[in-house]
Amino acid sequence: MSQKLILASTSPFRKQLLEKLHLVFTTAKPDVDETALPEETAIELVERLAIAKAQAIAPQFADALIIGSDQVCVNQGKILGKPGNAANAFEQLKAASGQRITFYTGLALLNTRTATVQSLVEPYTVQFRELSEQMINRYIETEQPFNCAGSFKSEGYGIALFESLEGKDPNSLIGLPLISLIKMLEKENFPVLG
Template structure:
């Protein structure tokens, strides 16, 4: 069984991977996350997940490396991290009564063989109608400035939604564990063993 590496500095992804009870190393890949011209959201997340995983292959030459990337889309546009309270307000205001789809790219890269498995997991959130005061209160309480779409579904963000739609709620936080478990089993690593 090859050792696992999580190619991410995200504490959220680390917490999700810990759910599987497997030991792993966490290391941050140095990658350019700029979208290519005419690249779709699905192509972008799949490419970046592979790029992040393979970027660590020289440091971890006999490992299973997990790469993941996520984008939010609204009305066909890719939505990034807000970084400021004003941007967060504008994003959440635009989502009022509408749906946002998250695409989470996942890659499991075997640095010993150079082979990889990849998958893009969709997850849709349906927003309630929110007042400006509710949006401002949410931003102040949760400070979701480093989260695509300006919310943290694992926290108070759940109060923003009328419904969630998707196969794996973990993908909304950034790591689709159902798909990852299948990939790990394909490589001889079973969390239930």
Template sequence: MHTKEHVGLFDSVPKTPNVDHLSVVLASSSPYRKELLERLRIPFTTAAPNIDETPLEDETHIHLVQRLAENKARALANKFPKHLIIGSDQIAVCTGEIFGKPKDVEAAVAQLKHFSRRTVTFYTGLSVLNSESGEIHTITEPYSVYFRTLTEKMIRHYIELEQPLNCAGSFKSEGLGITLFLKMKGDDPNSLIGLPLIRLTDLLSRHGFELPEQAR
């Protein structure tokens, strides 16, 4: 079974029974995603997927993050054949342009300059694959950030302090990046860090996987 959803859509899908024997794998080397997943208090393994993250020609931002999230999960299926594999990818969209992780400090400066006084929507693709059955569910979670007026001095000072070069949008919302915002809008602030836990809980439930709190 393969289901894919767009922003704000979540239909009811029957749970897949008997997945208690499946372990959880996070297809990411991100310490931020690892820390978020630890909040659910479930045992899991992390492994870095090796995929090409180049956007396809004329690919929409929603299709891009969903495709990459799925590809990350599928990339580990052979190594983890009896697992629930979580894949996630994130991009920032501002004025119709897609922004990923900056390559260096100057790219980060350019990104944040562009975001000044603008709204940036972060799209997180999230996919959970049952590598034993091949069943996969994929969604996209949006979250919008409204930026303050940012001077180059403010931007360079922030980048020097936090070095957010491995973050889409060139900031860390769990750190000083919060000082760059006027306000935020969305269902799950964890989306900004790269792993929307509310939607992840739903996807795990679709596979029949119960969290410790749900099993009581």
């Protein structure tokens, strides 16, 4: 019998991405402290948190494949989180204007049957346009990207902020690298294409 598939996230964006694969899955909210450890790099942080999120809900699912994911945005060496409000979003977008910003998305797949974990970190780079204060304010008012790392939604109106995008999988920019996830699932004998 095939294992259950669990997404260790209540993010509507990650849920929508996983639905693209036409798989039956359940979501569960992991309770994980997302604070970076001292001296931890962005890459180390997102990989650790992706694994921690999958492990946090593992006791609830005895025979499952659990997907954990985490993402941070890095601008000029500084890790940016979710802005939480308009003032912080404005500052993040003002600092992003004209810059190349890299998003790091950690992905983990925990097999609770075998207690094994596959994990990776996928980078995705965004070149921002030169943004005026008016453009930034208009974007924030329209989209209110307060729960998004970097203060934008690339799957929505945020695409208007960019000059170019560079990476392996555009889904990773939204928060779940599907191409890599498909390969991980197949290694666990959970084929996406049947």
